Amino acid sequence: MTSLMSSAELICPAGTPAALRTAVDAGADAVYCGFQDATNARNFPGLNFTPEELAEAVVYAHSKGAKVLLALNTYPPAGQVDLWQHAADTGARLGVDAFIVADMGVAEYIAQKHPEVRLHLSVQAAASSPEAIRYYCESFGVKRVVLPRILTIPEIRQVRKEIPCEIETFIFGNHGLMVEGRCSLTNYLTGQSTNMDGVCSPASDVEYKRDADGTMSSQLAGFTIDCFRPEEKAGYPTICKGRYTVPHRSEAYYAFEEPVSLNLARLLPELIDAGVHAFKIEGRQRSKSYVRGVVSAFRRAVDDIRAGREADIADLVALTEGQKQTQGAFETKKWR
Amino acid sequence: MNAHVAPAVMSRVACTVVQPLLSNVVRRVAERHPSLFARLGPHQSTDYLIDPVELPFALHLRPDPNALLFRAVPRDAAPQPGALIRGKFMLLLELVDAEEDGDAAFFSRDLEVSGDTEAVVRLRNALDDVDGSIAEETADMFGVPGRAILARLRRSYTNNEKG
Numbered sequence: 219m220t221s222l223m224s225s226a227e228l229i230c231p232a233g234t235p236a237a238l239r240t241a242v243d244a245g246a247d248a249v250y251c252g253f254q255d256a257t258n259a260r261n262f263p264g265l266n267f268t269p270e271e272l273a274e275a276v277v278y279a280h281s282k283g284a285k286v287l288l289a290l291n292t293y294p295p296a297g298q299v300d301l302w303q304h305a306a307d308t309g310a311r312l313g314v315d316a317f318i319v320a321d322m323g324v325a326e327y328i329a330q331k332h333p334e335v336r337l338h339l340s341v342q343a344a345a346s347s348p349e350a351i352r353y354y355c356e357s358f359g360v361k362r363v364v365l366p367r368i369l370t371i372p373e374i375r376q377v378r379k380e381i382p383c384e385i386e387t388f389i390f391g392n393h394g395l396m397v398e399g400r401c402s403l404t405n406y407l408t409g410q411s412t413n414m415d416g417v418c419s420p421a422s423d424v425e426y427k428r429d430a431d432g433t434m435s436s437q438l439a440g441f442t443i444d445c446f447r448p449e450e451k452a453g454y455p456t457i458c459k460g461r462y463t464v465p466h467r468s469e470a471y472y473a474f475e476e477p478v479s480l481n482l483a484r485l486l487p488e489l490i491d492a493g494v495h496a497f498k499i500e501g502r503q504r505s506k507s508y509v510r511g512v513v514s515a516f517r518r519a520v521d522d523i524r525a526g527r528e529a530d531i532a533d534l535v536a537l538t539e540g541q542k543q544t545q546g547a548f549e550t551k552k553w554r
Numbered sequence: 555m556n557a558h559v560a561p562a563v564m565s566r567v568a569c570t571v572v573q574p575l576l577s578n579v580v581r582r583v584a585e586r587h588p589s590l591f592a593r594l595g596p597h598q599s600t601d602y603l604i605d606p607v608e609l610p611f612a613l614h615l616r617p618d619p620n621a622l623l624f625r626a627v628p629r630d631a632a633p634q635p636g637a638l639i640r641g642k643f644m645l646l647l648e649l650v651d652a653e654e655d656g657d658a659a660f661f662s663r664d665l666e667v668s669g670d671t672e673a674v675v676r677l678r679n680a681l682d683d684v685d686g687s688i689a690e691e692t693a694d695m696f697g698v699p700g701r702a703i704l705a706r707l708r709r710s711y712t713n714n715e716k717g
Contacts, residue, residue, distance in 0.1 A: 234593075234683035236652075263672050264593040264679030421672040428668060452661050477661075505682050506652040537658045 226486075226520050227496040229287065229386060230513045233265040233503055238275045238286075240506045245517030248285035250318060251275065251502065252416075257305040258289040259342055260502040261416030273312045285315035289502075290328075291340035292416045293321045293399070303327050310335050318364070319343075320399050320413075325358040338362040338386070342399035342413065348380035355383050362386055364498060367394045367480060368547050371492050378493035387489060389482040390512055390534070391500025393546055395475055396458055403457040407439040419456045426455075436460075445470075453477020453540045477540030482548055483516070483531040487523055489548075508537055562628060565610045569626035576613070579692050580624035583684075586691065591619045593680035597673040603627075603635035606643035617677070637669040637677075644711035649678070651687045 230246035232238035241249045252258025254266040267275060272288070279286045288309040294302045302324045309317060310332040317335060319325045320342035328337055341364040345351045354360040362384040365374065378385055388394065404418050405411045412418040423439045432448030436455040443460030446452045453459045459477045461470040482489065486497070497520070499512050515532035522529045535543055584591075591598060594617055604613040612632050616623035627633070639646070641664055648654040649665070656678050659665035667674045681688075693700035 234679060236683045236685050239685075262675060262679070263595065264676035421675040422670075424671040426666075426668050426671065428666060434663070434666070446663070448663070450663070452663060454657075504657055505649075505655045505678070508655040508658065511655075536662070537655055539657075539661060541658075541661055 225495055226490050226524065228513065228516055228520055229496050229498040231391075231499055231502040231504065231509065232275075233260065233262070234506075235267065235271045235275050237502075237506050237509050239278055240509045241513050242279050242282045242284045244510050244513035246284050246513055248287055248315065248496075249275075249279060250287040250289050250498075252289040252291075253305050253308075255301060255305070256292055256414065256416045257302050259291050259340075259412070259416045259418075260289070261292075262503055263421055265503060269308050269312065272309070272314075276313050280313070286313075287316045287318055287338060288314040289318045289340070290324055291318050291320045291342045293342075293413050294323065295414050299323060299327070303331075306332060316361070322354075322358070325354065325360070329358045333359070336361045338364060339383075340364055340399075341366055341388070341394070344398045344400060346377075348377055351377070351381045351383065355381065362495065364388075366398055370551060371485065371488050371548055374489070374494065374548075375492035384495035385493060386496040386498050387482075387494050387548075388480060388500055389486070389489070389497040389516065391479055392539075393475060393478055393480045393544065394500075395546070401458070404438075407441055407457065419454065424455045451477075451541045459539075476542070478542040478544050479538035479540075480546050480548075481534060481538065481543040482545055483519055483529065483534070485545060485548055486519055486529060490523065504537075511537060561610065562630065565628040565630075568610045569628060572611075572626050576624045576626060578695065579688075580615075580622050582691065582695070583688055584619060584622055587684045588619070590680040590684055591617065593683060594676050597636075597670070597676045600636040600670065600673045601633055602673065602677060603632055603638045604646060605629070605638065605640040606646055607640060609643055617680075635669055637671075637673040638667065639674060639677075640666040644707055647689050647707075648711070650681055651689050652682050652684075653687075 227247040229248045229250060230241040232241050232249045232251045238249050238251060252260060252266050276286045290302055290305055306328050316338050317328050318338045318340045320340040325337060337358055337360045339345055339354050339360045344366055345363055346366045351363045360383055364386045367388050399413055401412055408420055408423045410417050410420050419438055425437045427435045433445055435442050435445045438455055443457055458474040462473045463470045501508055512534060515534055519529040519531055535541055598618045602615040604615060611626045612629050614625050614627045645659060645664055649656050689704055693704040
């Protein structure tokens with residue numbers, strides 16, 4: 219258990235070079251980021267890195283003892299793999315410490331062309347069974363799997379026993395209950411793909427409208443997906459977190475998910491004990507303020523646990539979606 | 555002067571008073587942080603209306619590096635914006651400086667946005683990639699009094715909004 223505890227890495231998000239430096243300075247063991255294109259699942263306007271910015275970011279992170287993980291975690295459309303292969307070549311040339319991939323073709327390319335760089339299996343691959351994870355390990359040399367957020371801690375403990383690679387779990391941010399890498403809701407309304415274009419609810423299709431009484435509606439591609447009364451907290455304008463009317467309900471309700479964030483601060487010791495190697499903080503689309511606050515809070519908590527102290531759990535609810543938090547499936551699968 | 559005319563006059567006077575400061579601030583920011591324009595992409599020519607709700611005027615920003623525009627405008631004379639960003643003055647200032655998180659302010663309903671959401675997202679990401687504090691750079695332009703005023707505003711904001 220001691221060796222596992224000493225390797226509880228903190229994997230932190232960076233949407234910009236300034237956010238990466240903020241994460242490193244706040245105590246990140248590794249920072250994950252992506253290029254300004256469809257090769258990553260946060261292909262948002264004004265976000266992400268140019269190759270030149272990534273080169274400087276790698277130098278900065280390495281100078282402070284932190285790693286840089288490059289997210290290439292979308293799926294190339296059939297026959298259009300050049301962008302992903304070029305991104306992998308660029309990342310390897312710039313000295314990133316690992317690639318986070320979901321697509322088997324991208325994984326195979328990197329395994330063949332850049333075997334010296336670690337491969338991490340993205341949550342976008344939705345590999346949650348030992349059989350699936352072993353397949354990626356044996357076929358492409360995957361060294362770490364980012365588990366979907368649908369397993370209880372006893373299930374994670376069991377998976378750990380049956381796979382030959384490290385486990386990374388999300389501990390804060392998006393609740394992410396969908397079968398990740400398979401969601402087509404955005405595509406259905408906007409024609410753009412979360413999984414191939416890297417855009418969930420593209421900002422160009424989002425519109426907020428405010429009524430005279432203060433009610434705010436959020437729309438995607440002209441479809442209203444939620445209305446918030448003046449006193450209600452809001453969430454992201456994603457279809458999965460919209461409220462809908464259905465024949466068997468008298469009022470609109472969250473048919474898929476609620477706007478709520480995952481926060482596993484209180485479960486860190488159990489996760490470490492279950493064999494989790496690395497803890498991931500979601501939020502490359504968030505600000506430096508978020509990165510600074512969340513990373514420093516979890517840095518302190520992990521350090522406290524490593525030192526055998528009770529963890530100092532900062533109150534992070536103000537940074538959560540809908541200003542609500544949950545331990546989700548990690549605590550129980552009966553949370554709804 | 556009736557009750558409706560007085561605020562309108564006050565607003566125009568306030569705009570006139572602060573305009574030299576705004577022009578100076580936006581020119582300085584553009585000189586010191588040229589990289590932020592790349593993140594704005596096609597929205598360098600978007601008209602942003604930034605509305606600090608407790609001030610007597612709004613702010614019109616068009617972040618075109620070749621023709622920067624940042625001016626105070628009376629609300630009743632504001633242009634039709636491509637994107638509107640509304641909130642309390644100090645919240646907006648803290649967002650510019652990445653001392654507050656824009657998504658969290660949106661979730662709490664303290665921040666209101668409308669119009670072109672992509673324009674808002676690009677501006678947020680561009681400003682978030684700026685190292686250092688634009689507010690402090692602005693305060694520094696006025697020396698000790700400027701820094702004292704900023705410190706007082708921040709203390710007041712922290713006490714009132716963050717408890």
